[in-house]
Amino acid sequence: MKNKISIWLSSIALFFALLAAGFTFFRTTPMEADWLGILVGILALSTTILLGWQIISYIGFKDEVKKEMEKTKAELKETTDNIDNMIQQKINETQNIIYKKNELYIQGSIAYLEAYAKILKDDATSDNYSFAYGSLVNSLNCYCKYGCAAEVNIDKCLSALKRIISDFDNLQKQRHGDNPFNQYIQKNFSDLEFSRDNLFAKLKAGILESNKTGIPQKYIDEFLEIEEERKRIIEQNKLSIAKWETKMKLDNQNKNKAPDNKE
Numbered sequence: 001m002k003n004k005i006s007i008w009l010s011s012i013a014l015f016f017a018l019l020a021a022g023f024t025f026f027r028t029t030p031m032e033a034d035w036l037g038i039l040v041g042i043l044a045l046s047t048t049i050l051l052g053w054q055i056i057s058y059i060g061f062k063d064e065v066k067k068e069m070e071k072t073k074a075e076l077k078e079t080t081d082n083i084d085n086m087i088q089q090k091i092n093e094t095q096n097i098i099y100k101k102n103e104l105y106i107q108g109s110i111a112y113l114e115a116y117a118k119i120l121k122d123d124a125t126s127d128n129y130s131f132a133y134g135s136l137v138n139s140l141n142c143y144c145k146y147g148c149a150a151e152v153n154i155d156k157c158l159s160a161l162k163r164i165i166s167d168f169d170n171l172q173k174q175r176h177g178d179n180p181f182n183q184y185i186q187k188n189f190s191d192l193e194f195s196r197d198n199l200f201a202k203l204k205a206g207i208l209e210s211n212k213t214g215i216p217q218k219y220i221d222e223f224l225e226i227e228e229e230r231k232r233i234i235e236q237n238k239l240s241i242a243k244w245e246t247k248m249k250l251d252n253q254n255k256n257k258a259p260d261n262k263e
Contacts, residue, residue, distance in 0.1 A: 109139070136157050175240060
């Protein structure tokens with residue numbers, strides 16, 4: 001705004017200067033030609049025009065520089081805002097990952113404590129003892145998703161799973177022939193099968209894929225060995241029950257035939 005006012009004032013001053021020179025020219029007597037003076041005047045006029053042009057150009061250049069600076073400043077601010085947003089987004093993503101991992105660790109610890117309390121208090125002859133096996137698999141799945149930092153906890157889960165399988169195996173060995181156990185023990189064997197438990201299948205699948213999170217393969221192989229032992233115990237129990245049921249049918253048939261033989 002100040003530059004425009006200065007230009008207008010300069011233009012008005014130049015106009016009045018030319019007007020004053022014109023009046024002076026008409027009121028004075030003609031002078032003889034002074035070529036040196038004319039040349040000096042032309043040079044002075046040219047210099048004035050050039051200086052004026054430089055001033056005007058400088059003012060225009062200054063405005064352009066100002067506009068470019070404002071444009072660059074706006075672009076820089078936009079870039080800075082984008083970088084800040086990206087950094088904040090990365091921070092939020094990292095925090096979410098940390099929160100989820102901590103949540104997995106807490107869930108794994110709770111499931112482990114629930115199972116271990118059952119192991120310490122009861123054995124395979126107790127009601128709902130197989131619940132401890134499912135809880136430990138849940139805990140193991142959480143620790144495997146947490147990552148290598150939970151290897152100590154993974155070891156503890158595998159050891160506890162082995163203890164449960166050992167309890168069932170010892171109980172199976174103590175069976176008198178093929179005689180069935182009581183309903184509570186037999187229910188434990190049935191529940192240990194987990195054949196209709198979709199959640200157990202998902203947890204098991206998560207453990208088997210845990211090498212993607214950096215879990216060493218040895219832990220996965222150890223879990224697979226425990227699972228094979230669990231299946232063996234279940235099949236052995238089913239076989240014993242089938243033998244006992246067959247024996248009972250034969251005994252009943254023999255009892256029914258006995259009166260006929262007497263007759």
